[in-house]
Amino acid sequence: MTRGDTPFSFPLLTERRCDTFHSETEEKTMSRPVDLVQGTLDLLLLKILALEPQHGWAISQRLKQVSGDVLQVSDGSLYPALHKLEQEGWIASEWRPSENNRRAKFYSLTRLGRRQLEKESAIWQRLSGAISLVVQLPEA
């Protein structure tokens, strides 16, 4: 399960939790961002948190707003994803009062998370660039 071991070759289809052997865990299907290319949600969340620490609701608003409502992330997928990032140690959380003075859980990027963000965005850039090239091939 060490991420460093497996070359990060194809982020579009990364299935990180490759516990194929432990089949019983697979029965409990995890909520995944169905309308998003798998794996890219992490990248988006890391990027948003890189701007400033936020709580979950603000993140979901931000996601919709920045992407002009193109990227539909169900709120139900958001929280498992956040918790997974926290588990990985890429983001950290802290309880403090929100803007309207309610107790909210704020997430922020860790040093490790920043490194991960750089890595993932580089790969994303390369891949999306490559895909654009293919897509833009002039048809005969």
Place this chain on the structure above:
Amino acid sequence: MVTRVLAYLRGLAHRRRIAGEVDDELRFHIEQEVDAHVARGVPRGEARRLAMRDLGGLSHTRESVRDVRTIWLDLWWRDLRYAIRALRRTPAFTATALTVLTLSIGVSTAIFSVVDAVVLRALPFDESDRLVAVGERSISDSTPGARHMATPQNFFDWREQQDVFTGLAAVAYGGLTLRREGDELPVNLHAPMVTADFFSVLRVRPVLGRAFTAEDEAAGPAGVAVISYGVWQRRFGGSTDVIGTLLPVQRGSFEIVGVMPPGFSFGADEPADVWVPYIAGDDERVRGNTIGRNLHVVGRLREGVAVEQAQAGMDQITAGLAAETPAWFTDRVAHVEPLQQSLTRGVRTWMFMLLAAVSLVLLIACVNLANLMLVRGATRVRELGVRAALGASGWQLSRVLLLESLVLSVTGAALGAMVAWWGVEILTSAMPADTPRLSTIAIDFRVLAVTAVTGVVTGLAFGWAPVLRFSRPVVTGSLHQRAPTIGGRGAPPRLRGTLIVAEVALAVVLLVGSGLFLASFARVIEVDLGFDHRDVLTVRIRVLEIPDDRQRFSERNRGLLLNVLERVRSIPGVEVAALAGGALPLRGDLQTVNLAIPGRVLPRNTDIDFNVVSPDYFTAIRVPLLAGRFFTDADVRTSESVVILSEAAADRYFPGEDPVGKVIQVSGRRTVVGVAGNVRQDGPEGGWRTQAFVPFTQSAVSGATLLVRTAPAAGAGVLPAVRQAVWIEFPDTEIPIRVDEQALGEYLAALVAQRRFSMLLLALFGGLGLIIAAVGIYGVMSYRVTQRTQEIGVRMALGARPSSILSSVLRATVAHLAVGLTIGLSGAWVLAELVEGFLFEVRPHDPAILAGVVSILAVTGLAAAFLPARRAAGLDPLVALRTE
């Protein structure tokens, strides 16, 4: 990875809290969302429904989050249970592994707790790392074990001139006897004499009363005393009235001015009962004088001063003193070293040696377990292959294998801690009584932490072998594998062989060490001491002494002592009784005087041992007469002054001549009347000393030891009568009723105690190492036979004789043994030279020991391999062929 594990552990620790937090977080989200909808004009009920819908159902989302959180835990937990189940399926393997681990970790823990308490742990003083010992060192003498002490005037000069310490204090060891009071018998007390600032240098404050002041140091003979917490509790019941009470001792009494906190004790020696001020005599205040007490000097380094700088400062002072008193300082330098190092001197190297030996045992155990795990892993290739085929990654397979090792080693460590608990009790009771800080040895949190770490490290150390080998099985190959096929699969024979070789090599090193120390001990106890220590009681008598009129009291004491001697002689069961003033063989005390021979030029400061004895001294301890005569009752104060020399002294100063009749100068001019046989004054490992003996009647008397030779084993019966005889004249003398505290033989036992202790432990470790290695060889060979069952069946079916099967199985072992023995011998060859200084009359490369070790290991190794080999030879070919 580390961050992940930490985050995970955090999650584990707060699992329940996290569940609550997830609820809080989701509730917050919904509230925000509802507010947002309401702000846009949606009715509250509808807004709530929308928010819930977007979240995909509260409970579902909560579950999903929890899945993320717990998945790790589940995986580990399941693997752990799997590992435990797998271990329980193979009870023989598990029991063997656990026994090996429990013993090796238990023994290591016990030894570590001893080394930690005696050597490693910081001294119990404030900023103890700034405390140093200062002493004189002779340039020519570099005895590693010696603690460096100082003569009084040097200490005074140092204290006066130094600027590197915040304080410099001195201790001289001494004793007092508490006088008989009512029914209470006299009691000997350890009573170190200390300079006034001793307590302030160590930064220890009395719990009651005060410490010493500079005035106390200058006061007259009847002075003040500070008592230990123990004495305060035992003798004074912890009463606060104790301050001002008089402590009745033989030379007057001391007024108690303070009580020290519990547990306060300085130095390696037995805990002090009472401290009295050190008051230097006039004869001790002469620069360059050799007369005087040996002082232990302790200083506290000034802020920012390192030991090296302190040494440089002291060198400068010594150089100045040397210029003033050249003869005294020609080969003497001041020596500064950390106090801890100085106090643990003498045991430090022994302790580390024991630790090294026990580490070797642990290492053998690790190699052995690596080997067994490898064998075990090989029987599971197929299972691991299935797992891999189902998609388990290398890390997951490693985790399964590693967890097994860790379960074993952590269980072993827990059991080992129990063994250690029990082992420490045995160790402390067997250890030499003069071991520093003996009473502080215990299994504490610090030791248990080390044990826990040892457990995990051990597990990882022996767990790597199967991981390395099996975590990436070739899926197809291992699935096709049916039974172990001809030639064997699984662990590569090379790795397995290497581990056997390593085990044998380590065992050779350990056993050679054990052998060398066993042989040394055997030689030590065989040493001819020059006298017979058996059945001799020794009763030390402290006599009354009033410094004002030494002459008169010396006469009086001599008379009283001779009365005692007369009485003791008439006790039934006493064969010979004698008196010795001052030094006694084996007791570690020594008195020297300057020797001069008229008409001869001897080197400056030629010293000779000075003993004052009654005529029967030599017959009492059975020292032979080599020339001339012993003393008689005719040698009295008024007759000619006489002296007897030891053989070594006669040979040194009168080589090739007859010393009898010569005149020498030892405490006055005396005529040599006899030569006595040599005596090992310092014990079996000491050399012959040059000694002079003068009659008891012709010397000042300041205390004496009564020596009583009894009929064999009659000591206990005679002792009560001896006590009474002494008490008639000296009622305030403590005489323990236990014979073993009084026998000359006990001094010998104490002298060889450290050697005996180390020898016993090393022998134990050697045995343990041997057994573990044998278990390893047996395990691997049995496995190989099992693996080759089919092949052996084929061979036998084709007509191979059992004997050829037997030899083919044994041949592999012989090869491994030979390589292991060779490597081990070369290692032992080098390492033995390191311990040469600790050996006694045994050469580090003693051929008999090396040959013995080789044969023991060869026989053990072959025996361990023979059992499985015989099983192979006895196989029924039909059964063997069918085996899968």
